[in-house]
Amino acid sequence: MIIALTGTPGTGKTSICALLEQHYRIIDLNALIKEEGLHTGKDEQRGSLEADMDALQDRVDELVTDKTATVIIEGHLSHLLTGIDGHIVLRTRPLVLAQRLENRGYPPQKVQENMEAEALDVILVEAVERYERVYELETTTTIPEDAALEVHSMIQRLESGDYEQLSGYLPGRFDWSEEVFG
Ligand SMILES: Nc1ncnc2c1ncn2[C@@H]1O[C@H](COP(=O)(O)OP(=O)(O)OP(=O)(O)O)[C@@H](O)[C@H]1O
Ligand SMILES: [Mg+2]
Numbered sequence: 001m002i003i004a005l006t007g008t009p010g011t012g013k014t015s016i017c018a019l020l021e022q023h024y025r026i027i028d029l030n031a032l033i034k035e036e037g038l039h040t041g042k043d044e045q046r047g048s049l050e051a052d053m054d055a056l057q058d059r060v061d062e063l064v065t066d067k068t069a070t071v072i073i074e075g076h077l078s079h080l081l082t083g084i085d086g087h088i089v090l091r092t093r094p095l096v097l098a099q100r101l102e103n104r105g106y107p108p109q110k111v112q113e114n115m116e117a118e119a120l121d122v123i124l125v126e127a128v129e130r131y132e133r134v135y136e137l138e139t140t141t142t143i144p145e146d147a148a149l150e151v152h153s154m155i156q157r158l159e160s161g162d163y164e165q166l167s168g169y170l171p172g173r174f175d176w177s178e179e180v181f182g
Contacts, residue, residue, distance in 0.1 A: 001070045001159055004078035005151065006127060007090030008118040010100040012139040012147060013074045016090070019148035020072065024155070027063060029056065029075025046110065051077055070155060079127040079134075086133045086158040088151060089171070093140040094118045094180050119180035124171055133158065135169035 003024075005013050017026045029051075033039055038056045039049040060081055064071055079087050092100070094115040101111045117123070127134045135154060139147050157165045 001085045001155075002064060002067075002083060003070065003072045003155055003158065004081065004084045004087045004127075005072050005074040005090070006076055006079040006087060006123055007139075008092070008097065008114050008123055009076055010097050010104070010114065011090035011092045011118075012144060013076070013090060015144040016139075016148045016151055017072060017074045019144060020152060023152060025069060025071045027060065027071060027073045029060075029073060029078055032056065032059060033075075053077070053080060057081055070159060072155075076123065079123060079130065084131065086155070087127045087131055087135065088154060088169075089124050089127055089134060089136050090147075091124070091136050091138045091140075091174055092118065093138075094176050096140050115180050119176045121174070128171055133163070134171055135166055136171050136173060137169060138174070 005017065007013055014028065017028070020026065033049055033051050033056065036059065038052050038059060040052045041050055042048070043050050056077070060073060061083070073081065073084070078084070079089070097118050098111050098115045101114055124134070124136060137147065137150060137154065142150075154166060154169060157163070
């Protein structure tokens with residue numbers, strides 16, 4: 001089974017995956033893009049690499065040959081790949097997200113951009129438009145250890161086809177537009 005763990009930068013994908021390494025094979029898309037040069041160039045204004053989605057898809061297909069083991073593909077572009085069996089979108093209240101990104105040293109414009117994207121549910125909408133099994137997990141007030149346990153249990157439910165038990169994670173529970181747009 002292939003799980004995409006996605007969400008706006010700073011929602012906790014990498015931190016959570018670091019705690020799940022004993023249980024799952026993890027593919028870190030950001031690392032793959034950087035280390036293997038799977039990009040079309042640099043967005044100078046944003047200071048980020050523009051991922052080459054076709055090359056990324058091909059590389060992921062190559063890496064995931066054993067479909068019997070569960071793999072987590074983590075990164076804010078993971079929901080744009082095909083062949084995913086379940087999507088977990090991490091969500092963080094924009095003001096908390098902003099604090100995390102400021103702590104990382106992100107410039108104000110980049111912080112604002114990500115806060116707005118989170119308030120507008122950009123990644124969630126992209127995932128829901130493409131796929132059926134999309135679930136949201138909030139990481140605003142939990143600690144990474146508890147969030148990792150929750151992701152682990154969500155994946156176990158996906159593996160066993162126990163979708164009813166995932167109803168509490170169905171999309172549409174967060175509306176943070178007021179927080180950012182007033
Ligand atoms: N419940 C939580 N789950 C995960 N991370 C949390 C949680 N609460 C606080 N954090 C903190 O939020 C930060 C998340 O950073 P992390 O690099 O994991 O995000 P990311 O989603 O991988 O971002 P990017 O898309 O830029 O790679 C870390 O500093 C982590 O300790
Ligand atoms: Mg990350």
